[in-house]
Amino acid sequence: MQIYLPTNVYSETDCVMNHRKELAALGSRALLVTGKHSSRINGALEDVQKALQEERTSYVVFDEIEENPSIETVIKARTLGVQEQVDFVVGIGGGSPMDAAKAIALMIANPTEIQELLYQKRELPALPLAEIPTTAGTGSEVTPYAILTIHARKTKQSISHKIYPSLALIDSRYLKTASLNTLLDTAVDALAHLIESYLNANANVYNRMYSEKGLSLFAEIKDDLTQCRRQGKEPVLSLSDTVFGSLMQIAAIAGMAIAHTGTSLPHGLSYPVTYEMHVPHGKAVGIFLPGFLACYQNKEEVEMLLKRMGFATVEDFTEYLQELLGKLEIPDHLWDEDVKSMLENQEKLKNYPFPIDQQALYAFRR
């Protein structure tokens, strides 16, 4: 039995400033990888710039990461990083910039390699990496995964390389600018990680410990989330600092769970839905969670998880998720394609502990 979680994680207010020496110790010139807007609004980018300035460490900013980052954007950032001779990378934002930062750290460390390297099974070095999350969903700050959009295949896929951040600096203040939909969608992503890690062929007592704790924390705040949806206001107007803190904790704990096991069928099914319908990641995963639980063969484990989350039945859980996420109609042709590609996705199928066929997967659409 093993669990390997090598990231140094700090979670507190003013985290970036407090740990600027550890951040600066990663190298002498940083590439700050972020999205187009949000990290300027929530203060995360400014905090990192100030922290590095205080430590007299130079940096250059790449702020073009789009949602569901593409291989093309990663390559563009590599060109800048190589030109600027950076020797470490800092990802700042939601899962998109954090995942992109991992792939960029790999590509800069291998500057003469072609982009196909991302999906080749080879042992290669990556530059040291720090991650600063501003959503509470993916847990990418502690996982080794980087999911990129492959336009040629009209889907998304995790790169073949496992790249753990050296440092994760978590400050829930950054989450306060999140929109209602982003906050709820990403909370459901974290919930999916906890569930898919627990009900997983790779599960052991360690990752289940993270899932159990994460689900208990989720039970404590789950009604705050529905309340927030009903009020329809920006989260900062209806959630307390404690709830923002819990959401960040849950996401990191859920990341620690999937760092060990990987995700399962709801994540595998979500990627074509995100690509073709532009549905945010958390929502695209969340719509498959009720079907996943209803079809899962070990009913005792499902009951235990539902109880831990504070639900009596799968139906209660389904209603809850529908209120948070809204409904989503997947067109028949996309659903047929999705099921077909899921049955070819050995990486995800091997994480599901039972045999699964086309008929069983069709029951995941509710």
Ligand code: NAP
């Ligand atoms: P995201 O794509 O990183 O961000 C979604 C949107 O939220 C963007 O418009 C972003 O704006 C904005 N945003 C981010 N933080 C904000 C804040 N604090 N306030 C206001 N707006 C904010 O969303 P995500 O759900 O966190 O990440 C999804 C990606 O992560 C997907 O590609 C998914 O496949 C991947 N993922 C990775 C893992 C893993 O283990 N590595 C696990 C699950 C999912 P800007 O663009 O302006 O920044």
Ligand code: FE
């Ligand atoms: Fe996810």
